[in-house]
Amino acid sequence: MSKDTFTALIVDDEELARGLVREHLQSHPEIVILAECANGFEAVKAASEQKPDLLFLDIQMPKLDGFEVLELISGPGPGGGAEWQPATVFITAFDQHAIKAFEAHAVDYLLKPFSEVRFEEALAKAKAKCIAGQFSVPRPSDLSAAARGSWPLERLVVRDGSKVTFISLDKLDYVQAQDDYVELKTEGRSYLKQQTLSSLENQLDPKRFLRVHRSFILPLDRLTRLEQGLTDSWTAILRDGTKLPVSRSGYAKLKELIG
Amino acid sequence: MHPILTSRTRLLAYLILWVPLGGLLAGLAMMQGWSRLEAVALAVPMAVMGAGIYLSPFYLCKVVSVENQSHQNLFIIWGFAAIVDAGFWSGTAWGVARLLGRFDALHALPQKITPALPVLWSLGIVLYLASAAFYYLLIALQRAQKAEAEHLQLRMLAQEAELKALRAQLNPHFLFNSLNSISALTSVDSKRAREMCLLLSDFLRKSLGLGERRQVALREELDLVRAYLSIEQIRFGERLKVAWDIAPEAEAALVPTLLLQPLVENAIKHGISALPEGGVLRLQATIQKGTVTFTVDNPANRDAPLKPGLGLGLRQVRQRLWGRYPDRCRFESGYEEGRHRVVLTFPLETEP
Secondary structure (H helix, E strand, O other), rough: OOOEEEEEEEEOOOOHHHHHHHHOOOOOOEEEEEEOOOOOHHHHHHHHOOOEEEEEEEEEOOOOOOHHEEEHHHEEOOOHHEEEEEEEEEOOOHHHHHHHHHHHHOEEEOOOOOOHHHHHHHHHHHHHHHOOOOOOOOHHHHHHHHHHHOOOEEEEEEOOOHHHHEEEHEEEEEEEEEOOEEEEEEEOOOEEEEOOHHHHHOOOOOOOOEEEEOOOEEEEHHHHEEOOOOOEEEEEEEOOOOOOEOOOHHHHHHHHHHO | OOOOOOOHHHHHHHHHHHHHHHHHHHHHHHOOOOOOHHHHHHHHHHHHHHHOOOHHHEEEEEOOOOOOOOHHHHHHHHHHHHHHHHHHHHHHHHHHHHHHOHHHHHHHHHHHHHHHHHHHHHHHHHHHHHHHHHHHHHHHHHHHHHHHHHHHHHHHHHHHHHHHHHHOOOOOOHHHHHHHHHHHHHHHOOHHHHHHHHHHHHHHHHHHHHHOOEEEEEEHHHHHHHHHHHHHHHHHHEEEEEEEEOOOOOOOOOEEOOOOHHHHHHHHHHHHHHHHOEEEEEEEEEOOEEEEEEEEEEEEOOOOOOOOOHHHHHHHHHHHHHHHOOOEEEEEEEEOOEEEEEEEEEEOOOOE
């Protein structure tokens, strides 16, 4: 597949920083800038609606950081095709954790301030990726987990259309696997997020959340008791009365944690 | 050195203490039927002698420490020393009495002193032991004072080290972002690019210069803050507005160096930069009844996930404030109606 034009989105909360990227792109008539976004919400809306080929993404931004933006916009491609993700060039001033995450996952990034040569290099790589249609980029949730370092996850972000919802982990009732999605149950509502249960399990604090079954993760503070069924099977009863199946290995982990 | 001999006031107090002791000696003698003249004639030289002799237990106290000796040893050493010393004292009393006996009016002294010697001796022993106890107490006090002084010294050293660390700890995120802004401005607005270069070097020079000193006038600290905020205003544009409310009389107040700058950096990092629409950062300094109140008040999104470092920066400021003004300062920090506010209160001190 050959491409004559590439659509691009520039995301940075600083006007001057966006201007710099725009300036570097001016000498590339093949690049069409779809929009410039000053915060994560705008970026999620623009990216999910316009599906740009390239994304210039700042990491430190108000409300949603760059990793969360990427996590939210990745999904089925235009026309409901396969997994889609824009070829992303991360930009950051100084964030040791983010840089470590990029290094670990072999993702290209620019350090502010960057030279024109360095910018061209990153752009060429991103364009090549776009043409090849192969994104060796890791799952965004893995990248953000790596970037967070030892700082624990406090919230989950989910998107419905261009609406972004934050779910505080304190208010999470339980999580159920639904094919390639996870269903997050919170305050009587449920949200779907494109992520595997295992990858979510890795992001959560193992002292607070336990995968009790192939398809379920529950917060330990929601658990009231366990009921033994017939034939060596167990059921977890949550505070609101919900019953969840507990697998044999889940029961063993629970016993170890709670005693 | 002897604690009494090294201070004029202490020496005077010690000598004055011997006046009633001399009076006690004279009173005791008169109760034994001595004439007033006889009693005074002997009591005065005895008090002078005693004042000299009873300085000596200090040196023994220094050598014989209460902690390292068994009770038995202490009893033997001090008993022996007290008997010898008091014996010497009463012995000289006997000699003095013989000498004074040559005067006609005092001719009866040599006979009268002999029956009084055991009393003098025992009194001497009691005095010796009492002064030893007193010196032990004094040594312990001195040691406590010295420890306190050392502790203070250590704390000052720690503060200096902390200050050096603060100075070296130029916020890299701020630096690189500023350089990126300059890089962006060079082609579109070279004048502003140069202006920002100058602002940045002004800020760097000021923060390096301030770090050399332990405290500075509020005016100087705020100059640094101003330089910092002018740079951030170029970066954040419309998102950052600053409202200054500094009472003119507060400008000369002394503040620990680089105490306020981190508060303002904090307000930018966790406040303004975390809000897409930004807001107004308010800085206020007032003086009331000899205390300075400094307030940093910024819009903040309480629901935003905590970024690493918020607690740390504020904790450092609080510790430095407490270290500088123990029990005389206040540190308040909290959210109210979408704003985060830090209030520092400390005593007003000005440059001499």
